[in-house]
Amino acid sequence: EQKNFSGGPGALPLAVLRQTRDAIEALPETGLSVLGMSHRSAWFRAVLDEAEQNLRTLLGIPSHYHVLFMQGGSSLQFSMLPMNFLRGTKQRAEYIVSGYWSAKAPPEARHEGPVSVVWDGYDGGYTRLPHADELPLSRHAAYLHYVSNETVEGLEFAGVPGLPDVPLVCDMSSNLLAGPVDIERYAMIYAHAQKNLGPSGVTVVILRDDFARRARGSLPTMLDYRTHIDTRSLYNTPPVFAIYVLMLVTRWLRDDIGGVAAMADINHAKARTVYGALDAHPGFYRVHAERPYRSSMNIAFRLPDAVTETLFLDAAKRDGFHGLEGHRSIGGLRASLYNAVTPEATAALAQWLTDFAQRYG
Numbered sequence: 001e002q003k004n005f006s007g008g009p010g011a012l013p014l015a016v017l018r019q020t021r022d023a024i025e026a027l028p029e030t031g032l033s034v035l036g037m038s039h040r041s042a043w044f045r046a047v048l049d050e051a052e053q054n055l056r057t058l059l060g061i062p063s064h065y066h067v068l069f070m071q072g073g074s075s076l077q078f079s080m081l082p083m084n085f086l087r088g089t090k091q092r093a094e095y096i097v098s099g100y101w102s103a104k105a106p107p108e109a110r111h112e113g114p115v116s117v118v119w120d121g122y123d124g125g126y127t128r129l130p131h132a133d134e135l136p137l138s139r140h141a142a143y144l145h146y147v148s149n150e151t152v153e154g155l156e157f158a159g160v161p162g163l164p165d166v167p168l169v170c171d172m173s174s175n176l177l178a179g180p181v182d183i184e185r186y187a188m189i190y191a192h193a194q195k196n197l198g199p200s201g202v203t204v205v206i207l208r209d210d211f212a213r214r215a216r217g218s219l220p221t222m223l224d225y226r227t228h229i230d231t232r233s234l235y236n237t238p239p240v241f242a243i244y245v246l247m248l249v250t251r252w253l254r255d256d257i258g259g260v261a262a263m264a265d266i267n268h269a270k271a272r273t274v275y276g277a278l279d280a281h282p283g284f285y286r287v288h289a290e291r292p293y294r295s296s297m298n299i300a301f302r303l304p305d306a307v308t309e310t311l312f313l314d315a316a317k318r319d320g321f322h323g324l325e326g327h328r329s330i331g332g333l334r335a336s337l338y339n340a341v342t343p344e345a346t347a348a349l350a351q352w353l354t355d356f357a358q359r360y361g
């Protein structure tokens with residue numbers, strides 16, 4: 001049992017790790033290592049098709065949405081989005097800035113056209129999310145962009161912001177596949193792997209067809225969504241290994257867990273366990289997010305002082321709990337409870353948090 005609570009790389013389910021280990025040696029279907037498989041093989045076409053189909057089944061993605069497997073991470077999406085859908089329009093793009101990651105997106109859009117930051121939580125230290133009546137939204141915006149789960153600060157939107165007529169674009173890097181999504185509210189959703197989806201190297205983009213067709217002007221081929229739509233994610237050499245493991249992860253979620261609604265129940269129970277342990281010692285543990293905005297994926301928290309935080313991390317590692325350091329931008333501590341973190345590992349962490357507070361609190 002691996003107790004990996006890292007906010008960057010999520011753990012992979014044990015069953016998937018075992019299948020991956022075997023596939024590195026020899027795939028059951030081909031007798032060859034997955035690392036040596038051609039991306040032009042019929043085998044890989046079937047992997048891509050199953051990965052796409054599993055995502056469609058899990059999330060209820062309708063046929064007028066494309067599912068693309070891309071590279072460049074979510075950071076490249078910060079640029080591609082405005083290149084395709086802001087450049088050459090006379091509109092403004094709207095951005096909600098609610099944390100470290102959503103703050104990275106507007107500067108990229110400013111290269112392409114006018115941008116309105118409709119809400120910025122920086123002055124409040126990114127401890128909460130905006131309410132609908134705090135967002136001065138325009139019906140004429142090119143799109144509204146937000147991040148559904150702020151990985152660093154541990155803030156998660158409970159509802160969906162935006163106006164019905166304005167294309168809504170969401171970075172779901174740290175909570176896609178953690179629970180159900182109302183896909184049809186969105187023009188575009190993207191999420192990198194390395195959290196709930198699989199190992200890094202692939203980024204999933206879910207794109208509504210009529211929105212995709214709005215892209216204008218001449219773009220570099222690789223940076224034009226239409227290239228990836230027209231070639232079904234096989235314009236150039238894709239990350240075969242990452243997509244293969246993503247396919248295994250979606251199979252696991254479908255067959256072993258029973259889908260994203262079941263996954264959400266498990267995740268919420270996990271989060272309750274850890275928040276419960278932290279809240280039981282309020283003078284010792286301090287959760288970064290205000291209560292209504294707490295994330296079920298990433299729990300950022302502090303201890304009374306830096307010395308105790310260092311002591312905490314050393315002791316945790318010694319006892320087999322890994323990845324509990326906070327993001328380098330804010331420091332402190334963070335427990336990430338991505339899909340593959342088991343209820344057992346979570347319960348063990350909660351007990352450990354309780355013991356640590358009793359000893360040092």
Ligand code: PLP
Binds near residue numbers: 152172174
């Ligand atoms: N958006 C969010 C919400 C993230 O959590 C991350 C990385 O953790 C990124 C964007 C950046 O992703 P990448 O490193 O794939 O560019």
